[in-house]
Amino acid sequence: MDLSLATSYDASPEEVFAMITDITFQEQVFQRLRAQSYDVVVGDDGDDLAVQFHWQTQLSDVPVVARRFVGTSLQLEQSKIWHRPDIDGARQADVDGAVTGVPVKLTGTTRIVPEGRGTTQAFDLRVTASVPVVGARLEQLVADAVRSRLEKKFEVAWSWLSGSL
Structure with missing residues (x-):
């Protein structure tokens, strides 16, 4: 299953990158999600920057039909490896993720690109499950x-960049 999503920010690519690699910002996101638990790690990965997440959804977020496969909550892991910026400040990251204990994977890219006086962030992701019959679910x-x-x-992010957080 393909998943594409994009948004624009009234900020430079450098400001957007600083925000999305800030642990406090990421913690604000998980708090807004009311994640049952979460962990965020940001660190160097050679010439690149790695951002790793682990979070667990609440019981109410898992449909009854899926609970026999995933349990009472979804535990997701995701990593983004951000590469060096282009001359215009654009950056791309490789995205990998998985659901703990279930053969479901997430792969793709995210990028931040200057657009006029602002920046667009786009995600192009693919979710694949190798489970017969219920894989699509x-x-x-x-x-x-x-x-x-x-x-x-x-x-x-919009609140963070506007200074209202």
Whole structure:
């Protein structure tokens, strides 16, 4: 299942990158999501910068039909490896993720690109589940969880950049 999402910010690519690699910003996103638990790690990965997340959804976020496969909550892991910026400040990251204990994977890219006086951040992701019969349902469940996190992230980012957080 493919998942594409984008938003624009009234900020430079450098400001957006500083925000999305800030642990406090990421914690604000998980608090807004009311994640049952979460962990954020930011660190160097050679010439690149790695941002790693682990979060657990609440019981109410998991449909009854999926609970026999994933349990009472979804535990998701995701990493983004941000590469050096282009001359114009644009950056791209490789995205990898998984659902703990279930054969579901998330792969793709995210990028921040200058656009006029602002910046666009776009995600192009693919969720794949290698589970017979219910694979498509699990893909949808994970895609919905990722979409929800990204939408909340965008909300927090707009507040963060406007100085209202």
